[in-house]
Amino acid sequence: MDQIPRDIELAVRAAAEDSKGYAGELPGVYRRARRRARRRVTAVASAFVVLAGLVGGGLVVRQRQAAYEPAVAPPAPAQRLILSGVAGEYEAPQNLPTPVRLGGNLQIGEVSADDHLITHSVVGGGSYDRSIGLPDGRLVSLGPRSGGAMLLTVQSLGGETQQRDIRQMAEPVALAAADAATAYLWRPHGLYAHDLAGGLERLVISSAMLDVSEADPGAALDAADVVGDRLIIAGKSRSCRPLLLGIDPPGGVRFLPLTSLGCSRVTDLRLSPSTNRLAVTYTKAAGGVRVAVLSTEDGAILADREVATASTCQVRIAWLNERVVRGVTVPPRSPEPQELSLFRIPT
C-alpha cells in the first residue's frame, strides 16, 4: 500500500494545523550557526594549545631550573572555594587563636589559594542560602528576607553592593551558578539566565527537557553546575548518573556515571574552567565521602579519593586550575569549634 487515503491525509494535516506554528526567526538560526562554528574553532584551538603545551613544556621546565624564582603570591585560583551553607564555629586552618564563626547573619567563609580561611560579610545581613565567589572578587549570594522577598546580592571587593528581589509570585527559586555577567537560577519552569547588570531573565533550558519536577527543579536535584555553555545535573532520581548538557543551544551531551565506584548519592558537582573535567563529591552506601574526577569527553575516571570517613561531613570543592581540584571537609556541626580539613587532588 503506497497511496495515502484522502481521509487519513486530511486527518494528519489537521493534526499539523493544530500545532501552534513555528515561532522562531531566521536571525536566531544564524546566531545558532555562528555559535556552533565558534565552538568548533574553540575545540580545535584548545586541542592545539594542549598539544603545544605538551611539546613545549619540557623546554620551559629546563629553562626554569637555572632561573631565580622570587617569592610571589600564589596565583589566583580558577574557581573560588566558598563555604556556604556550613554555619558553625571553626578552627582557622592557619592556626589563628580565635575560632571563626560562619553562617547566620554574620559571615561567609572562603578558603584562599594559600589555604587561609577568610571571611566575607554580606551587606544587609540575613541568612544566605548560597553564595558563589566570582574570579573578579565579587560575591553573588541568594537568600530569603522577611516579607517573602528573595534577595540576589552582588557585592564587590570594595563593598559596593547591588541587591534585587527576584522572587516571582512566591515561586521557589535557587541559585545554581554564576559568572561575571550572569546568575543561573532554578525556577519552576527551568533554568534561567539572570543578567546581573540589568536583571533581565531568559529561559535557558526547561524543566520538561531536563525531566525534573516543574514544582521545584532546584529541590529535585542533588547537585548542578554551569560553566560556559555546559550544564551538569545530578537528579535525585538518578543521582549517581550526572547528565552533561549543552545550554546554548540546549541538548543532551552524555551521562557521566559513578555507579562503578559504588556511589549512593552525589552531593556536589564542579565543572573545570574549560569544562573538560568534572569533579564530583559523592557518598557511598558503606559510609564516607569521596571526590572523583571524570573526563567529560568520555566519562573516564581520572581520580577517586576518600576525603571523609563519615557521610555526615560536608565537602566543598573548586578547581584551583584546569588540573587540580582543591576542597575542604567540614565536620558535622558541634558546640565545640570544628577543624576544617583541606585537600588537593591533582589529575
Next chain:
Amino acid sequence: MVVPTAAPRSVSSSDPAVDGFEAFYRAHVDRIYRALAVTLRRDDLAHEAVDEAMARAYAKWPVVGSLDNPAGWVFRVGLNWATSFWRKLRRESPLPVDADHPVSDTTPTGALFMLAELPLPQRAVITCRVLLDLSTAETAEALGLTEGTVKSRLSRGLAVLRTQMSSEE
C-alpha cells in the same frame, strides 16, 4: 496550499548561497516544524530541533542546497537530534506529551489522538509523506531507510489509523 519541496533557485543577490538558504528557510521552516511537532508530539522540542537542523543546513548549505530534498534532510537531522537527546535522557522510553500540544480527541478529527497511537518511526514516515509531500523513494532517502521499510511502516501505520477511524464512525 502545497508548498513545493525543492528550494527556490531564482533568488539573485550578491551572495547566492545565503539568499538560497534564506528562501529555503522561509518556504519550508513552518512545514518542517509542524511535521516534527506531529512526529515528536512536543512543540518545544520540535522548535529546538528545527532550529538546530536549520543551523546545520545553513553551515553546509552548498552541499545541502544541492540535494534533491533539502527539506527531508532538515527533517531527518532535526528528528535525529531530538530523538538522540531523548534517548540519552529517557533510555528509549516514550516521549512525553507537551501540555501545549495535548493528545486528545477534542480536534474535529481526533487526529492527534489517532497519531499518538503510532510508534514514532511510523509517524515519521506518515508525516514525511503527507506533510512534506515526499514520495516513498524520497521518504526512504530522507530518513535513511530502504523503500521496503518505508512501505512496511506506512502500511502498518495506515492500517492502525484506518481501524481507529472506522471505530470512530
